[in-house]
Amino acid sequence: MKSIFVVFFVYLFLTFNVLAQQSLSPEAIFAIKREAFSHSQIESLAFYLTDLAGPRLAGSKLAERAEILVKERLDEMGFSNVRIEFAAEFAQGGWDNFKTYAAMTAPYYANFAALPKAWTGSTNGMVAGEVILLNINTEADFERYRGTLADKIVLLPDFSRYVMQFTPLASRYTDEQLQELAIDPRSQPSSARNRPSLTFSFFGWRLPQPISDFLAEEKPAVIISSGGEFNVPETTSVSHKYGQSEPIAELVLPIEEHGRMSRLMFNNVTVEMEVEIKNEFYDNMVINNVIAEIPGTDSRLRNETVLIGAHWDSWHGGTGAADNAAGCIVMIEAMRIIKATGIQPRRTIRLALWGGEELGLLGSRGYLQNNLYDTNTRTPKTGYQQFALYLNMDNGSGKFRGIYLEENDMAFPFFREWIKPLETLSFGVLSPRKTDRTDHVTFDRIGLPAFQFIQDELEYMRSYHTVMDTYERLIISDLRYNAAIVAALALSAAMDNDKIPPKPLLEGVPAKRR
Ligand SMILES: [Zn+2]
Secondary structure, eight states: OHHHHHHHHHHHHHHHHHHSSOOOOHHHHHHHHHHHHHSOOHHHHHHIIIIITOOOOTTSHHHHHHHHHHHHHHHHTTOEEEEEEEEEEOTTOEEEEEEEEEEEEESSOEEOOOEEOBTOOOOSSOEEEEEEEOOOOSTTHHHHHTTSOTTOEEEOOOOOOOOOOOSOSSBOOOHHHHHHHTSOGGGSOGGGTTOOSSOOOOOOOOOOHHHHHHHHHHOOSEEEEEOOSTTOOBOOBOOOOTTSOOOOOEEEEOHHHHHHHHHHHHTTOOOEEEEEEEEEEEOOOEEEEEEEEEOOOOTTTTTSEEEEEEEOOOOSSTTOIIIIIHHHHHHHHHHHHHHHHTOOOSSEEEEEEESOGGGTSHHHHHHIIIIIEETTTTEEOHHHHTEEEEEEOOSOSOOEEEEEOTTOGGGHHHHHHHTGGGGGGTOOEEEOOOOOSSTHHHHHTTTOOEEEEEEOOBTHHHHTTBTTOSGGGOOHHHHHHHHHHHHHHHHHHHHOSSOOOOOOOSSSOOSSOO
């Protein structure tokens, strides 16, 4: 009796393991490759989501326009439940730039590439006159300027020094670098741990409070600071709540143009400028996500969701091509590929184009709060149990070389199986590393399986958050490849008998393989 029971149990165990973590059939892989590489719509999507959609700063009228445009495109593509969905309140409200002009007019004329800081105010038409360099180092320095700055053009000093770079502009991972990414950082000395592959440098320099209080009292016409290099102004913002008085107009000049004027002034040459900025504030107080689905067909699994996504908002300079129309293009194309194969996914595959990522992952956090997990009461909602996977893309236009599995050991057996038929595409490295600063973090934080890819960096950091981030930064062939990978992985997750479990809490850790 006992032995029969054991045999029966072993049989069950084996069956379960054989059924779980299945890779796609060769026919499915063939269909995905045919759609991705012979019928690609990446190029047309790239035009539509960058040149046509334009900049998409959270809350702006342009972002609202872009939401409608992308929803129309998703409707045309025949997906189900296409909708613009409320994610979160947005006290900052909307802001759009309608005019920016900045030039030096003395000692000679030079026009400048310049960009206003988001959520700063307008100048009163064209302002012209001498530029005042505000060099405040001590408390006493305030007195030198007090009562002299009203309606003036004020230039803040810049303490950054340009350092010439001898590294190539764009790069791809070497095999050696990829091998290193496959090693578990938890086994390494702590300095090497948790270091994401991309080195993000955030500027967003905010004025020390006494100086910004002083300037708010003095009311200059415009405040000019520096950010960005190669004559490309960087995009930054100030924090503001809709309904508060408009912040003073602020302009960002690249370090070269800012530096030229500063050096002239430090050498006692009078510098004059003309500046005109026109911005509008707007009572759009919500962040939305754009959602589309391919419904699941298995009566047992169709309420479970394989989520794929990317953030749709951008900064106001450029058209947010590499950050992050690229991610949206790939995810939409992956949905198209899956639909075109005609394979009926067992689980529902849901596309989410997140709003407000650049201002703190607002769209994905709103989705989590509304569907998956109440962060106030720390209680999972129905969607938590139904969450099968999230795949995110937000590191530029570069080719996928593998995936970061966020120290989620439970995910490895699944991905090992799912990537088997992708061998001829040379995908890829399963890295145990954790990465941060984009929307997968929203889900990973509460233990849900949410991942992003190892991507060739290309020239991402050069154009990152600048007016240079336009269509030209996209590599169509890399995006085409990425869409094939997302389609295959999302479909694998949608067809698998099992789903990746959430990261276990300390209690209740199963000792055997599930
Ligand atoms: Zn981004």
